[in-house]
Amino acid sequence: MKSTLAQLTVQFDQALVAAFGPELAGTDPMLVPTTNPKFGDYQANLAMSLAKPLKQKPRDIATQIIENLDVSDLCEPPEVAGPGFINLRLKTQYLEDQLRAMQADPRLGVAPAEQPQKVIVDFSSPNIAKEMHVGHLRSTIIGDSIARVQEFMGHDVLRINHVGDWGTQFGMLITHLKEVCPKALEVGSSVDIGDLVTFYKQAKKRFDEDDAFKTRSREAVVDLQSGEDTATKAWKALCEQSRKAFQTLYDRLDIDIQERGESFYNPLLANVVKDLEAQGLLVEDQGAKVVFVEGFTNKDGDPQPLIIQKTDGGYNYATTDLAAIRYRIQQDGADRVLYVVDAGQSNHFTQVFQVAAKASWIPSGIELTHVPFGVVQGEDGKKFKTRAGDTVRLKDLLDEAVSRARADLENRIQAEERQETEAFIQNAAEVVGIGAVKYADLSHNRTSNYIFSFDKMLALQGNTAPYMLYAYVRVQGISRKGDIDFDHLPAEARIHLEDETEFALARHLLQLGQLVEEVARDLYPNYLCQYLFELSQKFNQFYDRCSVLQAAEPQRTSRLLLCDLTAKTIKLGLSLLGIRVLERM
């Protein structure tokens, strides 16, 4: 299924050459969907921009293009409008053919990438020994969606969880563990360390208040770094405990991710330093080994360094990130590495990428991209906290979304005097609640800060997960009511567009391929949300105006096909966002 845009582009190219000569070959026809349905389906904006080079009036240029343009298979006769827009209206027959092709395609007409790449998506990245909290929400949800889109496009995707499993904070944790829970260090032990947040706070309290504890903690850091047995066991026990807690949340969120934490790169750090030194990039400054980066100055206006090795010989996260870049390119064979990390780290990534580039560690054609996102704020516009002022745990956040979804559902069931099983209610509340949290996040442009509101995300109307799910459920309702098996409609059945709302719905459905490609390229899941919202709106308008089951044949079957195609599109779209659908709600 060749995209409409691609076909039109070819025709415009030929028309330009025929009208104005071969030097115009390859000119961008500036084809975009129209801003208003009354202008048709697509508009070409190039005539205005050609006015100066061709020294002619834009409308005259547009007329000459049209005279040489052969799009009669696809479009009604093109029209020149306004200052020189060329408006194209797709033929009904063409739309119907495209819909048929889309129906027959399990990918719904979305072409896979021509050149599949190895894509690494680095996301989520919680810290060991700390609980996942609202701060991990966006990276986890956005990262998963980006990975899903890349996978759908046919890329070989490696989802990496760059967990914080190394660093000086482990000194106090190990020391505290050894003292309060020595059993955890025994062979084959599977002792539950308990609530890790409490554990972390206790350790931190002792570290801040008890000098002897602080000294033992510093020694434990050295032990850990040198591979000493007890310290290593304690570290592993802590990691294992965290891992279990993380996995529970990933399972609930339906997220697949592979752990490869900071400690993984420890054996590679010395070589990073060595290679930077060999290339003469490393400079000793105030006892630390640094690389000076361009485009940044410190408060005194002097060049700013990126610390590679600390005065005490230790490494920090810039070093780890550099080692990770080398490993991902050399060992994993990555073509594209996407770092789904908050916008606050943009300086860090700019600097690290700059150093890697200077060291020639990034072969041409390899793309390293920081995919930034804004912070989650409460409805007061400040950092999102509980009423008591604590960090919001991810588990609590999900629980609350689900319990609110459940309350809404139970009210509705009661109002409608329906009878539903506990299993039905439980499942529907979970899908709606989790879906709402994900959708609310993904539907905002990720670069802005995001104001978190349970009320808004769970609202039954507007650009929310429940609205999308409801549109899907409506289609399933038709199939139940009419005892329709969408997979076994007559093979020769076709969609015939008649009502205005059918045309609007069909045109929107056919934009899917173009849209998904944009999301895969630009990494903005909110484009997809916007698409699905508009699709659901157009479906609801159609549903409101056109009865399906009561229509006479062949209109009835045509409308059933349109419903089914809409539902499949919503399901696919939501799946790329990591959101499940329901048959009833």
Next chain:
RNA sequence: GGGGCUGUAGCUCAGCAGGAUAGAGCGGCCGCCUCCUAAGCGGCAGGUCGUGGGUUCGAAUCCCGCCAGCCCCGCCA
């Protein structure tokens, strides 16, 4: 001091590889269920696109200055 992000309707936000009268949802007001779930649909009201310049046939969108908010910047990650 440097770097980054953000500023669009009362609120929450789209739109920003320039394009025809700036969009949506919520909230407000007015309509629509003998009919597939009204968790829906239609309509009305509401905007100096922070601000001042510039580029352009055309700027919310690109460039520069300014204002406001948030974030990051040498031995934490």
